[in-house]
Amino acid sequence: MTYKTDQRNILLEFLQENPDKMFSEKQIEEILSSKGISRSALYRNLQALEMNGKIKRCTKTGSREIYFQYVGLQDCKSHIHLSCTKCGKIFHMESEIANSIKNNVALSQGFSINLGETTIYGTCKTCLN
Amino acid sequence: MTYKTDQRNILLEFLQENPDKMFSEKQIEEILSSKGISRSALYRNLQALEMNGKIKRCTKTGSREIYFQYVGLQDCKSHIHLSCTKCGKIFHMESEIANSIKNNVALSQGFSINLGETTIYGTCKTCLN
DNA sequence: ATCCCTGCAAACCTTTTGCATGAAT
DNA sequence: ATTCATGCAAAAGGTTTGCAGGGAT
Numbered sequence: 001m002t003y004k005t006d007q008r009n010i011l012l013e014f015l016q017e018n019p020d021k022m023f024s025e026k027q028i029e030e031i032l033s034s035k036g037i038s039r040s041a042l043y044r045n046l047q048a049l050e051m052n053g054k055i056k057r058c059t060k061t062g063s064r065e066i067y068f069q070y071v072g073l074q075d076c077k078s079h080i081h082l083s084c085t086k087c088g089k090i091f092h093m094e095s096e097i098a099n100s101i102k103n104n105v106a107l108s109q110g111f112s113i114n115l116g117e118t119t120i121y122g123t124c125k126t127c128l129n
Numbered sequence: 130m131t132y133k134t135d136q137r138n139i140l141l142e143f144l145q146e147n148p149d150k151m152f153s154e155k156q157i158e159e160i161l162s163s164k165g166i167s168r169s170a171l172y173r174n175l176q177a178l179e180m181n182g183k184i185k186r187c188t189k190t191g192s193r194e195i196y197f198q199y200v201g202l203q204d205c206k207s208h209i210h211l212s213c214t215k216c217g218k219i220f221h222m223e224s225e226i227a228n229s230i231k232n233n234v235a236l237s238q239g240f241s242i243n244l245g246e247t248t249i250y251g252t253c254k255t256c257l258n
Numbered sequence: 259a260t261c262c263c264t265g266c267a268a269a270c271c272t273t274t275t276g277c278a279t280g281a282a283t
Numbered sequence: 284a285t286t287c288a289t290g291c292a293a294a295a296g297g298t299t300t301g302c303a304g305g306g307a308t
Contacts, residue, residue: 003282003287025272038290043273045288057188059195064298066188066195082240085185097237101230108226110254111211117190121246125239132262132307154297167265172298174263193273263306274295282287 002048007037011045015055015070022058022067022088056081060088080115084124091124131177136166140174144184144199150219151187151196151248185246200245209244213253220253 010032023031029042046068049055054072059065069090071081080098082091102113139161144152152160158171175197178184183201188194209227211220231242 005281005288007289039272040274040291041289056190057193059186059188061185064186082234082238084240085243085246091238091240093234093238093240097233101233104226104230105211105222105249105251109211109220109222110257111213111220111222111249111251112257113249113251114214117214117250118248119190120234120240120242120249121187122234122240122242128239128241134263134306136264168297169266169299170264259308261306261308264304266302268300268302270297270299272295272297275293277291277293278289279291280287280289283285 007041008045010035010037011042012049012054015049015068016072019070022060022069024065024067026065028068056090058083058088058090061085063088078115080113081119082124083119083121084127085121086123086127089124090119093120136170137174139164139166140171141178141183144178144197145201148199148201151189151198153194153196155194157197187246198246207244209242210248211253212248212250213256214250215252215256218253219248222249 011028014028014032025042025046028046029037029039032042046055049072050057050068052072054070055068056071057066057068060067067088069088071090071092078095078098080093080101082093083089084091098115102115105111105113140157143157143161154171154175157175158166158168161171175184178201179186179197181201183199184197185200186195186197189196207227208224209222209230211222212218213220227244231244234240234242
């Protein structure tokens with residue numbers, strides 16, 4: 001189905017080494033330009049990674065740019081994502097908390113939360129200080 | 130400083146009437162095209178509204194588009210939205226439940242939820258049957 | 259009268275696509 | 284041998300900008 005290529009490895013390794021940081025396409029291209037990866041390959045691979053749920057695209061408040069963040073390290077279908085609107089980072093909510101919220105909402109609202117699809121917006125611990 | 134124009138009123142009224150929903154620029158343009166607003170005016174006014182903190186730009190998981198959401202109403206800042214992915218309806222979570230979730234997440238994750246900005250996805254009571 | 263806003267079109271920037279070549283399987 | 288990915292360049296799409304005319308104050 002998919003072949004392993006140098007360009008893919010370069011991109012994946014870079015993203016995996018920086019799982020908590022956010023990069024715009026521009027930044028990624030700049031950083032990886034020396035390693036030999038064309039813009040079209042970059043776009044195509046970013047798309048593929050997004051389809052596979054390995055990366056997420058998001059925005060920062062105040063910025064008009066789109067950022068990518070690696071979220072492939074955990075099983076994202078059983079977690080709620082916490083997205084900080086200040087710095088743009090995405091965090092995984094502990095699954096115990098997520099499940100207790102799910103049960104709470106199911107009981108009180110009759111609404112069944114799809115954990116993997118929902119993102120909660122707010123301000124993260126670091127940005128609160 | 131700023132003048133009140135027909136175009137601005139059209140856009141603002143539209144957004145205020147749909148405070149829970151997210152619209153792409155394309156959608157807004159399509160909806161408002163009949164009312165007479167040019168694309169450049171739309172872009173400029175969206176930018177201005179964003180600067181004033183009246184609207185937010187955000188992304189949907191899986192979509193490559195940018196969406197705008199009106200967050201200027203006091204009312205919407207105090208509740209979480211529940212969006213049913215089956216029928217598309219949007220519900221307002223009871224504020225008691227929303228607040229208990231907010232406190233729960235603050236304590237356990239150190240993350241301060243912005244209630245008005247977050248939408249939880251899942252299936253509503255009616256669609257579960 | 260003095261700004262500011264609009265609409266148009268051009269410019270600009272970002273992303274996608276077609277195609278031939280080369281690599282992975 | 285077949286299939287897929289790449290790089291290039293062109294095309295397509297999205298956003299910004301300069302400017303002249305028209306409104307808002």
